[in-house]
Amino acid sequence: MSFARLALCIVGVYSMFLLWAIAQERLSVPFKHIDGQSSEKFKSPLVMGMCQSILSSLSAFLYIQLRRKPGDSFMRSLGLEPPTEGPPTSNGNGVIKSNGSTNPKSKSNGSTKTNGHTHPSKPSTRYSTSSLLLHYLQCSLFITSAAPFGFSALSYISYPAMVLGKSCKLVPVMIMNVLLYRRKFAAHKYLVVAMVTTGITVFMFFGNEGSSKKKSHSSTTGNGTPATPYATLIGTFYLLLNLLLDGATNSTQDEIFTRHRQVTGQQMMFFINVFCTLISLTLSVLPLPYIPVIHPSLPSPNGTWTSEMDVTLGFIRTHPDVVKPLVGFAMTGALGQLFIFETLQHFGSLTLVTITLTRKLFTMLLSVVVYNHTLTLGQWFGAAVVFAGISVEAFVKRKDVHAKRVIQEKEKAKLKSL
Template identity: 30%
Template sequence: MRGKIVAGVVTVSCLLLILVFARIYQKLLTAYEQSGKLVETEYAWVILLLLNLAGYAIILLPGLILYKYLDKSNYFDKIGTKTSCIYRSLFACFGDPGEKIPESVKAQRAEETPRKEALELAFCFIGLMGAYLIWGLLQEKIMTQTYVMPDGALVRFNESQFLVFVNRLSALLLALCRLLYSRQPLVCAPLYKFSYCSLTNIISAWCQYEALKYVSFPTQVLSKSCKVIPVMLMGKVISRKKYELYEYVTAVMISLGMMLFIFGSHDDNGVSTVTTMSGLTLLALYIMCDSFTSSWQSALFTRYGCSSLQMLCAVNLFSVCLTASALLQHAGSAHYLRLLQTPMFVWDCLLLSLSSTLGQLLIYRTIARFGAVVFTVIMTVRQAVAILLSCIVYGHYIFPSGIVGIILVFLAIFLGVYCRQRTRKRRAANV
């Protein structure tokens, strides 16, 4: 009984801390917005990043304090009554049931044939291509179009974090409804473990947008095309994965091929090539956070056997909480809520959210079935195909180095598939 009372007091104290941190964050944000000099400096992104982290800390710091208390006090071992609502809620958030891959998942993986695997891979690739093509077009439309309000006023939307919140909220609701309808467990692993990849996912998205203020678009695309090697290194650190020699070779070939292709498939005279230290730092943060996100999700899939819907629900639960904690303190958020009176804006947001949700589902499905490295390769090839289509449609000239680069990328993919099948046959023969 005493343990329950103490746990209740600590939980209420953490909720009060959320209110205190929210008040502090609001004052910091107001002070930054009123200081003109800080906003205009080249390194204003550092202050913005720290402010974003302060906004996320409203949720994360009280949660960390509660987790530390439960861990130090051995709360889950000492409490006798384990059917109470408080215990089940705390255990869902912070209790670790251990490794538990369902037998149905193991059987499904064992029964896969090369033909089924190839069809599944093709489905994921085509789905990701379509979902993110639509998502990109709608995002550009929302961020650049002027909307007409019912009173005739013209309003331009430019709050990226609001779009992230809407996308994550729709994905959370869709996943939650689907899990309840199919009567699947809502929680497949301790919820706090999903906060890591949720946080790095939000930070990487912010760094990606912010970097465009300091580097050219081709430079950003080039950084994305070289993510295969960082993802492999992150996999070794997080999951202690061992990669075959051919996987390192194909990773280098893909990165080199994309570099040649990007440098040889755009007009240097029409694109700004300005690159600053701030831009390079933001790109480095983006690559690091994005590599951690997919590698950590792959580790959760491997250990707990989560479904794509469970991953979608848990990750977006934290994403909604983190983005909402920052948006609620922003003075300009109420201004953008007025746009919800415009049917065209609402329709664009719904379509954007739908394409984003489908894209996230396919991302988690790809990572769960093939791993973080294969997913990164698919997204790299997607960028190459998008650039190639742009060159064909708009008549851009592709230099010989660009042609060599795209050939090298697809050669690396076919080499990876061939070596993977050979390795599987060799292992099967040795069993």
């Protein structure tokens, strides 16, 4: 079941975000004006993110309600009610169990004393709704802040440099897990991270287009400004902030699943996207002054500050062709997030980042087969290193699953003998 779920998550992430990338690329090129004479680019990434977060929260809400159990209240279906602790029972080994969980500190010598009374279910005192919501808000702030820094980095560094930086995303995810939450990983996890990061970096660096792109960007950056060392330093700084915020997001999501085991991926998806919508809506509606990276909109000709929402609505009125790719971007992103948070819940952030990073590699390899492209020797070596790292992860996972099944079979045999 674990392998089937992982395979479904991989297929879902790959398919939805391939379509998402197509829509995003369409949004990055100019749209024709209704007068048919001029063209302009859509320059509202904040509104793009808000549209996606609105549909993502709606899709998560519908999923939760469709999977809602008959006896669950509305608040419990959203994960906002503490889990109940029913009457304690003994598993025969001196360990008290409550609702399927074990507490090794509570012992009863193989029996449970209740003085002839049955204790009713009561809320868990270890649960904190406010703490859970604060963690959701923390993730939303990280996500909303990370996107502008990634977008702004392209104004100072080339796209290949951006891709190379993104290929090392596994490293900040692991670092932020260790620094923020003192989380430790198995030794093979560090090996897999190193192999996947090295393999993707080698694959990107030795691409056939690498040298030509480097030459084309040697004198100018992505927005046509001179590529000075000072500009490169700013772009690299923005990219590092983007990667660190992404790492903080993934590590905080891992912490939520660790602290609040009753939370499902779809519940997390719902609340994080609700908070992202509120933050993005506030920033896009308010006529804020110029804020570098976060709110880079310029004032109107009469000197008053305009909101990004007004600019976006005006663009849609004069460029109606933008609606279709914008809806496609939001819908594929929303459906893709269902698979994203399913992967997060059951396999953790490192596995998720491995899937999202290798998606680009598999897409490139697919284009090699379909369009008869050629790969350099360095690219084949990088691909081999990535596949080797994934194989190590799959081998260890398969071994762990087999060991768990052996333990479960032994427990079943012991219960039958009793």
